[in-house]
Amino acid sequence: MAMQIRIERTTAPKAKPADASKLGFGQVFTDHMFVMDYVDGIGWTDPRIVPYGPFSLDPATSVLHYGQAIFEGLKAYRTPDGGVQLFRPHANMARIQTSNDRMVIPRIDENFCVEAIKALVDVERDWVPSAPGTSLYIRPFIFSTDAFLGVRASKTYRFVVILSPSGPYYPKGLDPVAIYVEQDYVRAVRGGTGAAKTPGNYASSLKSQTEAYKQGFVQVLWLDGIERRYVEEVGAMNVFFLFGDELVTPALEGSILPGITRASVLELARGWGMKAVERRLAIDEVAERYDRGELTEVFGAGTAAVISPVGTLVWGEKRMTIHENRIGPVSQRLYDTLTGIQYGTRPDPYGWIEKV
Ligand code: PLP
Ligand code: COI
Numbered sequence: 001m002a003m004q005i006r007i008e009r010t011t012a013p014k015a016k017p018a019d020a021s022k023l024g025f026g027q028v029f030t031d032h033m034f035v036m037d038y039v040d041g042i043g044w045t046d047p048r049i050v051p052y053g054p055f056s057l058d059p060a061t062s063v064l065h066y067g068q069a070i071f072e073g074l075k076a077y078r079t080p081d082g083g084v085q086l087f088r089p090h091a092n093m094a095r096i097q098t099s100n101d102r103m104v105i106p107r108i109d110e111n112f113c114v115e116a117i118k119a120l121v122d123v124e125r126d127w128v129p130s131a132p133g134t135s136l137y138i139r140p141f142i143f144s145t146d147a148f149l150g151v152r153a154s155k156t157y158r159f160v161v162i163l164s165p166s167g168p169y170y171p172k173g174l175d176p177v178a179i180y181v182e183q184d185y186v187r188a189v190r191g192g193t194g195a196a197k198t199p200g201n202y203a204s205s206l207k208s209q210t211e212a213y214k215q216g217f218v219q220v221l222w223l224d225g226i227e228r229r230y231v232e233e234v235g236a237m238n239v240f241f242l243f244g245d246e247l248v249t250p251a252l253e254g255s256i257l258p259g260i261t262r263a264s265v266l267e268l269a270r271g272w273g274m275k276a277v278e279r280r281l282a283i284d285e286v287a288e289r290y291d292r293g294e295l296t297e298v299f300g301a302g303t304a305a306v307i308s309p310v311g312t313l314v315w316g317e318k319r320m321t322i323h324e325n326r327i328g329p330v331s332q333r334l335y336d337t338l339t340g341i342q343y344g345t346r347p348d349p350y351g352w353i354e355k356v
Contacts, residue, residue, distance in 0.1 A: 003047050003112065005034075005119050010051035016165075020129040023167035025304060026137060030127045030163040034120045037145075038106055038157035047112075049120055052162065058147035062154045067200045070099035071141035073303050074260075076121045076163075076356060078130040079344030084121060084356040086138075087303075087342045089114045091260045095197065096140070098258075102196035104153040105142055113140065113159075114354070120161055121356045129165045133173065135342075137166040137304070169304035170218065174335065176311025176325050177218040177300075179234060181283055182208050183316065187232065187255075189225035194232075194255035201257075202236065209235070219300075221313065223283060224255065231281045237300030237308060238262035241281060242330055243289050244296065251278040261301040265334055267350060274330075283315055290320045297328035306342075307335040 010031045017028055029052055036047040063069050072092045076084050093110035100107055117138060121128070128136040140161045144154030170177065185208045188194020193201055208220045219235030231250050233239055238259040240249045247269050252258050269276035289295050298310040311325035322328075327335075340346030341353065 003045075005116060006046075006048040007119075007123065008048065008050045009123075012051075016127060017129070020131040020134050020165065021167070023129060023131070023134055023165055024171070025166045025169045026139075026164045028165055030124045030136075030165070032120060032123050033163075034116050034159075034161040036116070036159045038159070040155040043106070044108055044159065047116060049123055055158075057145075060147040060149055061144075062146045062148060063143040065149065066144075066151060067198070067203070068103055068105065068144035068154055069142060069199050070096060070103055070105060070197055071139060071199065072096055072099075072197060074117075074138045075166075075303060075342070076128050076136040076138060077343045078128045078135070081344075083344065084125055084128050084136075085342075085344060086117070086121070086354045086356060088260050088264070088352045089117060089354055091263070092140070095258065095260070096142075099196040099198060100142070102193055103198055105144070105157055108142075108159060117161055118354075118356050120163065124163055125356070127163060127165050131167075134165065134167050137164045139164065169302075170308060174307070174309065174327055176309040176322070176327060178216065178312040179219050179221050179310050179314070180212060180215070180217050181313070181315040182212075182220040182222055183228065184208070186225035186228070187222040190254040192225075192255060195252070195257060197257060205236070217314070221283075229282050229284070231283055231286065232256050234300040234308075234310065237302035237305065239310075240265065240297075240299050240301060241286060241295060242297035242328065243294045245275055247274055247276040247330070248281050249276075249278055250281055253280075259302055261303055261306065261338070264338060264350075264352065265301050265307075268334060268337055269330075272333075286313075287315060287318055287320070290322075295320070296323060297331050298322050299328075299331045299334075301334075306338055307331050 093113045145156045146154040222232040224230040300308040309327045313320040
């Protein structure tokens with residue numbers, strides 16, 4: 001039997017952003033949030049939409065010490081006719097299950113989660129911005145709540161969804177970014193947690209991100225943690241390399257997050273008759289093919305930035321300038337097609353869209 005979602009509306013609604021075209025990413029939050037708890041012996045219980053606000057946590061709360069948590073990220077888009085729609089929400093909820101399994105968090109009903117997100121977005125419908133390039137970023141997350149300092153899986157959890165009207169992830173939008181190849185630190189190893197969307201992966205990446213900023217780069221390109229040779233991800237996005245007509249992205253071998261944008265890019269490119277392959281890609285192959293003039297485009301792919309072209313790629317002493325530091329035609333076509341489907345300005349032949 002489906003659980004009923006209780007709704008408690010705020011009595012003090014906030015002012016909406018005055019100029020949505022100036023929205024940054026993840027800075028403003030809406031009036032309500034979805035909350036549901038996991039109680040040992042009962043399961044997931046008491047789903048509710050309540051006024052947005054802080055939680056009070058026991059200082060011994062397990063997540064604060066041992067980081068047993070997962071999160072997701074997707075968006076609601078305003079269509080030209082004033083409607084609101086989601087992009088592949090069931091794929092995000094399926095990924096919650098694999099993240100949960102890795103972090104020993106109890107499974108959750110995927111369909112109910114999509115219903116919960118739709119119910120929350122419906123309550124907050126007026127918060128979905130309509131300025132070009134803006135959307136309502138949806139952040140579901142789960143954290144362990146036992147107040148206990150022993151290292152073991154928690155017996156209680158909280159599932160929460162918050163919403164943030166957002167603009168572009170990178171302030172410069174589609175302008176190509178400068179990236180260097182990280183040679184000191186690694187993001188994940190096979191057997192670790194890289195394929196799960198869990199906070200520790202992001203915490204451990206901050207050191208390199210901070211170093212990269214200091215040196216004038218926007219992000220780093222991660223190499224595999226064992227041979228320190230094979231390309232994995234770019235910042236918190238999946239990465240693609242175009243060599244002539246071959247589009248390459250690293251194969252999912254356990255240390256890479258299986259991105260929904262990544263899967264969509266592969267499907268679109270294959271649908272266009274391109275050779276789109278998932279395989280191991282060594283950084284020395286990238287450099288050699290760059291020297292031969294075969295590396296024509298490099299881009300990151302993820303929900304927040306959609307497609308993020310890489311204009312400069314630095315590997316030690318070697319500096320590669322890609323497509324004259326301008327967005328390339330394949331990156332642009334992918335961006336236009338994905339955002340066209342997401343915002344409902346293009347047909348959706350793949351059935352990726354769900355209306356709210
Ligand atoms: N890789 C990492 C580490 C991420 O955090 C994300 C963002 O969710 C992605 C890749 C891209 O995944 P998606 O396209 O599902 O947003
Ligand atoms: C993405 O959507 O591509 C992300 O990596 C989200 C980020 C804010 C964690």
